[in-house]
Amino acid sequence: AQSVTQLDSQVPVFEEAPVELRCNYSSSVSVYLFWYVQYPNQGLQLLLKYLSGSTLVKGINGFEAEFNKSQTSFHLRKPSVHISDTAEYFCAVGYSGGGADGLTFGKGTHLIIQP
């Protein structure tokens, strides 16, 4: 079984400041890791993913995340946020053993950008 913990339900940040959204996971098997963003009344958009290889992955909209196996973390970062980044961010984990397994999501972090 897998689980995902997003430590902060809300993160207020001033515009142009850096931000880090934290994600920790628990799994007894090898996993893939994802970050999705959900704007109000919209679907989930893939921000970035870690499948294998380099532990630092870059995504869309200037976001990046670092996979840390020893700390079982996959924190999302952006050096300078914009008002348009206001959204709900979900960290998700999937089994990497092949097959069409469903993702397990964290509870989400609401990123609030203050002008």
Place this chain on the structure above:
Amino acid sequence: AAGVIQSPRHLIKEKRETATLKCYPIPRHDTVYWYQQGPGQDPQFLISFYEKMQSDKGSIPDRFSAQQFSDYHSELNMSSLELGDSALYFCASSYRGDGETQYFGPGTRLLVL
């Protein structure tokens, strides 16, 4: 780029009625997933299909069933609807060989009255 298509986008039903949600995956994707997202909640996995065969099963109620057709589109059938079924239902698709990276559709918002 083509995305996952879901229909209808909004649906209003009465208690005990049935509903059918449709999902058209990204072209060449062979796997479809269904998720349920309650208000203010994270998405919960319901069920998935690979090459028209059920692959994984999550917290899907017995009142719900789904299938994937020969053209890879999928339908989620929901019967004896309850008030608690009101939620956003997402379909996602993936292609085996891409790390099963799931791309989500815009969702169907179901309201049960």
